[in-house]
Amino acid sequence: MLESFKRFFVGQAPAPEWADVAEWAGKRGLHFKRVHEGEGFVVDGRLDDRPWRMEWGPPQRAYIAGRELRIRMELKLPGDLQMLLLSKPLMDQLERQTYENFTEGLQTQIDTSSPEEMRWLVMFPKLNLNGYRVLRSHFGMVASAPPTGLAWIEGPLGLHLERALGTLLQNDPPFVLMTLRGRAYLRTQLVDPDPASLAIALDLFETAVAQALRVAQHLGDSAQEWPSTGSTAWQNFDDSKPR
Numbered sequence: 001m002l003e004s005f006k007r008f009f010v011g012q013a014p015a016p017e018w019a020d021v022a023e024w025a026g027k028r029g030l031h032f033k034r035v036h037e038g039e040g041f042v043v044d045g046r047l048d049d050r051p052w053r054m055e056w057g058p059p060q061r062a063y064i065a066g067r068e069l070r071i072r073m074e075l076k077l078p079g080d081l082q083m084l085l086l087s088k089p090l091m092d093q094l095e096r097q098t099y100e101n102f103t104e105g106l107q108t109q110i111d112t113s114s115p116e117e118m119r120w121l122v123m124f125p126k127l128n129l130n131g132y133r134v135l136r137s138h139f140g141m142v143a144s145a146p147p148t149g150l151a152w153i154e155g156p157l158g159l160h161l162e163r164a165l166g167t168l169l170q171n172d173p174p175f176v177l178m179t180l181r182g183r184a185y186l187r188t189q190l191v192d193p194d195p196a197s198l199a200i201a202l203d204l205f206e207t208a209v210a211q212a213l214r215v216a217q218h219l220g221d222s223a224q225e226w227p228s229t230g231s232t233a234w235q236n237f238d239d240s241k242p243r
Contacts, residue, residue: 024195040067043198047206050075054202056193061115063090064174069190069198071205077182077212078219082144083152084120085161087175091140094118117176134162138172148215152179157211160204168200177208184209 018034018041025032030045040057052073059068086094098118120142127149129136135158143149153161161169169175173189186205190197 018193020195021193021198024198041193045202047073047209052205052209054198056190056198059189061117061174061187063093064187064189066189066191067193069186069188069193069201071186071201073184073205073209075179075182075184075209075213075216077179077184077216079182080144081148081179081212081216081219082120082124083141083149083212084117084124084143084176084178085139085141085149085153086117086177087169087172088138088140089172090117090174090176091121095121098122116178116180120178132158134165138165138169148219151215151218152208152211155211156207160207164200164204168197168204177205179212184212 016038018032021041021043022032025043028045030043033042033044034040035042035057040055043054045052045054050073052071055070057067059065060070061068094117098114098121124142124144125146127141127143127146129139129141131150132153135153139161141149141153143152168188168190175188176185177187178185184205186201186208188201190201
């Protein structure tokens with residue numbers, strides 16, 4: 001009740017405009033839109049005629065504090081192309097949490113309410129990153145087929161990840177890059193959505209997309225539909241009322 005009176009007399013603080021982000025998007029030919037009630041924003045764009053979406057706002061994962069940046073893109077990848085790269089501290093945290101859930105009797109199996117990031121750490125083998133001196137100190141990786149995961153980060157993607165360690169991924173924030181149900185996803189903690197950080201994230205994501213498509217070519221051209229696991233990897237903002 002007291003808070004209601006405060007809002008009545010003082011008025012709510014104006015929602016951020018993110019003018020610098022809108023300007024950055026406009027210069028790149030992207031569509032910028034604030035979401036309802038100023039919780040964040042959405043940027044839509046295309047890469048080789050394929051649409052992608054970037055969202056920034058409240059986190060959808062408990063392991064991310066503050067604000068979260070998300071990017072996704074439908075690629076129609078083969079359903080069995082399941083690869084997950086994540087920051088090493090986050091990997092350690094999720095593995096520890098999964099272990100504690102089991103040992104404390106909170107669950108007897110990895111159920112569909114757990115995010116894919118946690119389930120895949122149990123389901124899929126870890127990749128040996130010893131051939132990547134810099135990456136192995138900052139990232140962990142699992143994949144349904146280890147050779148495809150290593151092929152994914154080989155070359156351009158690995159180089160972009162190394163460069164991002166000095167900017168967007170400095171100090172190893174929670175970070176996830178994955179292919180799931182034919183799509184590519186990027187998710188990271190980002191408190192301040194400055195245009196420079198958004199540009200780095202988008203460049204990294206587009207490189208990951210290009211490399212995922214390259215890997216997919218070696219698995220065959222026919223896309224397979226991946227059955228639902230009961231967990232949603234992506235939840236859109238309610239952007240029905242953009243401002």
